Amino acid sequence: MGAISLEKSQQMYWLGRYTERVFTTLQAYNILFDETVDERQVLYDKFCHAMGIPDVYGSQAAFFENFLFDAKDNSSVVSSLERAFDNAVVLRDEISSESLSYIHLAIDQMQAARTSKERLLDLQVVMDYLYAFWGSVDDRADSEVCRNLMKCGRYVERMDLYVRLRFSHAEVERAYYKLRGRIGKTGLLYQEEKLDYIGECIVTEEALNENRQKALSCLAQLFS
Amino acid sequence: MFELVEHTAAINKQLARYGVRFGIYKNNEFHEQLFPFDTIPRVIPADEFDFLEKGLIQRVNALNAFLADIYSEKKILKDGIVPEEFVYSSSGYLPQCEGIVPPAGIFSHISGIDLVQAETGEWYILEDNLRIPSGASYPLIARELTRRVCPDVFYVNKIRDNRNYGELLRETMEAVNCGGIRVILTPGRYNAAFFEHSYLAEKTDSILAMPQDLYVEDNVVYYRSYDGKPQRVGVIYRRISDEYLDPLTFLPESVIGVPHLMDAYKAGNVAIMNTPGNGVADDKGIYYFVPKMIQYYLNEEPILKNAPTYLPMYEEDKAYVLENLEKLVIKDVAEAGGYGVIFGRDLNAENLQEMKDLICREPRRFIAQEIIYFKDLTTMENGAAVERKADLRAFVLTGKTTKVWASGLTRFSRNPESFVVNSSQGGGFKDTWVLSR
The missing domain is CATH 3.30.1490.270 (Dna Ligase; domain 1)
Structure with a gap:
């Protein structure tokens, strides 16, 4: 029927952020895990530092287990997925039951992955469900506002994680322009000068390497 | 229809996928549970449904007439058909609703009438639910999913399609809409029936709103839109109990509810469905008098019997x-x-x-x-067919006319010794098939 409350607008934005967080951290986790094939010991504590999360794990083995599955750890992937669900479940009328079902499937798949012998392959399916979720919302949500808010949330989160986790300059730049193109369509009040400054911080690979913290700080203040 | 049994696990998996759950509080903690679905349906032949339909329409029309009378002239009390003390001592009677005539004069828009079929085959009304009866969404979504799994069963058996509930509900809302958007008002996601609230909002193309999303200005209800452009609300299908609807009229200590909502309602600017104060008519004591109401208001003999x-x-x-x-x-x-x-x-x-x-x-x-000895229904339990007690909640919708949804929620007890079928007490549910011939 077209009307969206302030609370729902926030839920859409955070739904975008949390689903992106699950997706991108799983991507990063895969890369980190892959390094153990050659190195056996990886610097997971540096990963935590880059993510801006406390290293509460104590060992590499504990990290690889708990960062994924410990629901009591607010930084874990499963926690982010549950927060995504918290936001999605109250938006059924906007995003459709069909879209919401992909979040349910992702949660079930996450649980299945915990005891799986092919854990990474099962986690890949979680990512597949998130792709399906985004596609479904794009296709089924009637409200353009809903789609814009969710995408804006996704791109803010993506920028944040790509910068933190040292994704390539090309990927960061692509994320930036996606955010830039979307944010103006949401109707949200944001600080344009901060957005411009982020653009300057990432204009070249060298600039990005020098200005990561500045870019992150501006991103955090985008809506303040 | 027994072909459905082998697909039980697949259908329940689908139900989990779509979040078909209900919430319960245990030790002050909220838990969501899947509502166990038994694929073997309750089957109601066409002629039996025709009979039930007539009886249910008659009953709900009489109950609506009773509510209109109780909150205005009270003829039924004056004529001594219902004792006054039954009305005034009922916790469902709300003096705050005295004199209010709801839009289109309808009090109970969605009535959930619980019936049981005795071993003799005779149907009895067990209770009337005229406040916020829940449960329609379960057979609605179960049918949708079961059809995907076993299309041939539905082709062969000629079952009346029940997937029009959203449409019926929307028509009912529109029949009393005072000019504005349609809203389904939920107390929030930790309500036991939140799945239903959100699912029906989707199916009726209505806005799912929390109390804080609504406000009243100059006796008009508005939806607080994020872009600062308030939307006028014309009809609220509320899934919040009477006492929490408006803290300025009912419970002042309530932290939920919409202040001044009742003022807007009294002014005729918004329809609230079901109407506040309906509890007086679905009181277990008042139930005794419903057959008398049918005779009194409709001058007809009751078609369906009370227990x-x-x-x-x-x-x-x-x-x-x-x-x-x-x-x-x-x-x-x-x-x-x-x-x-x-x-x-x-x-x-x-x-x-x-x-x-x-x-x-x-x-x-x-x-x-x-005690009515219910006709047991065959139910699958751990791969074996067992007989279990079951009731039927029929949904009767009153808008421009009164209609009975050609389906209903069949709840069954999972305890072989028990007659209690409620989901909160561990019961499961079945689809209800109404045959078209």
Whole structure:
């Protein structure tokens, strides 16, 4: 029927952020895990530092287990997925039951992955469900506002994680322009000068390497 | 239809996928549970449904007439058909609703009428739910999913399509819409029936709103839109109890609700469905008088029967109840959800005497009913077919006319000894097939 409350607008934005967080951290986790094939010991504590999360794990083995599955750890992937669900479940009328079902499937798949012998392959399916979720919302949500808010949330989160986790300059730049193109369509009040400054911080690979913290700080203040 | 059984796991998996759950509170913690679905449906032949349909429409029309009368002229009290004390001592009677005429004069827009079929095949009304009856969404989504799994079963059996519930509900909302958007008002995601609230919002193309999303200005209800452009609300299908609707009219300590909502409603600027104050008509004590209401308001004989009921506040009934307590079922009129139901046969001599004393002390608090021996329905349990007690909640919608949804929620007990079928007490559900021929 077209009307969206302030609370729902926030839920859409955070739904975008949390689903992106699950997706991108799983991507990063895969890369980190892959390094153990050659190195056996990886610097997971540096990963935590880059993510801006406390290293509460104590060992590499504990990290690889708990960062994924410990629901009591607010930084874990499963926690982010549950927060995504918290936001999605109250938006059924906007995003459709069909879209919401992909979040349910992702949660079930996450649980299945915990005891799986092919854990990474099962986690890949979680990512597949998130792709399906985004596609479904794009296709089924009637409200353009809903789609814009969710995408804006996704791109803010993506920028944040790509910068933190040292994704390539090309990927960061692509994320930036996606955010830039979307944010103006949401109707949200944001600080344009901060957005411009982020653009300057990432204009070249060298600039990005020098200005990561500045870019992150501006991103955090985008809506303040 | 037994072909469906082999697909039970697949269908329940689909139900989980779509979040078909209900919430319960245990030890002050909220838990969501899947609502177990048994694929073997209750089947109602076409002629039997025609009979039920007539009886249900008649009953709901009489109940609507009763509510209109109670909150205005009270003729039925003046004529001595219903004793005054039954109305005024009912917790469902709300003096704040006196004199209010709701849009289109409809009080109970969505009525959930609970029936049981006795072993003899005869149907009995067990209770009327005229406040916020829940449960339609479960057979609605179960049908949708079952059709995907077993299309041939539906082709062969010629079953009336029940997937029009959203459309019927939307029509009902539009029949009383005072000009504005349609809203389904939920207390929030930790409500036991939140799945249903959100699913029906989707199916009726209405806005799912929390109380804080609504506000009242100059006796008009608005939806607080994030872009700062308020949207006028014309109809609210509320899934919040009466007492929490408006803290300025009902419970002042309530932190939910929409202040001044009742002012907007009194001014005729918004429809609230179901209407506040309906609890007076679905009180377990008032149930006894519904057949009399049908005769009084419609000048017709009741088509559907009540379960034989006794009111201990009448001396004659009290004497019978005290004499026959061990073969009766006692219900506390203030309780719901299967709570407060006591079978006399389950009480030992001491407890039986305590119950008798309690009835003598508080005769208005209880009703007593003859036990109806339900016709058991075949249900699958751990791969084996077993017989279980089941009831049927029929949904009757009143808008421009009164219509019965050609389906319903069949709830069954998973405990072989129990007659209590409520989901909150561990029951499961079945689809209800109404045959088209």
